Amino acid sequence: MSLWLTIVVIGVITFGIRYSFIGLLNNADFPAIIQRGLRFVPAAVLAAIIASDLAISNQQIDLINPKMAAGAIAIIVAWYSRQVIPTLVAGFIVFLLLN
Numbered sequence: 001m002s003l004w005l006t007i008v009v010i011g012v013i014t015f016g017i018r019y020s021f022i023g024l025l026n027n028a029d030f031p032a033i034i035q036r037g038l039r040f041v042p043a044a045v046l047a048a049i050i051a052s053d054l055a056i057s058n059q060q061i062d063l064i065n066p067k068m069a070a071g072a073i074a075i076i077v078a079w080y081s082r083q084v085i086p087t088l089v090a091g092f093i094v095f096l097l098l099n
Contacts, residue, residue, distance in 0.1 A: 066098035 030038070050071070057065040074091030081087065 066095050069098055070095035 054067045054071040055061050057067065070091045073094045074087050077090040078084075078087040
């Protein structure tokens with residue numbers, strides 16, 4: 001019973017936190033400078049998640065590993081092609097060749 005109570009309480013807390021931003025601030029007018037800054041938040045968060053995964057190998061920071069090389073090639077392909085599929089394919093191929 002305590003397990004289910006814990007799950008329900010955590011679910012309610014999570015819902016409350018998310019609703020506070022989505023439901024309560026939905027009609028809020030932010031200054032233009034804040035709106036411009038918030039446009040970059042999703043890209044910055046995604047880049048931080050990907051960069052930390054690329055740099056860590058065998059639970060240590062290792063800048064010379066197959067993931068880092070594949071990520072570098074994927075960045076170059078993405079920069080020039082501006083397309084998702086060629087970027088993914090290039091990254092996968094480099095990663096598979098180096099492993």
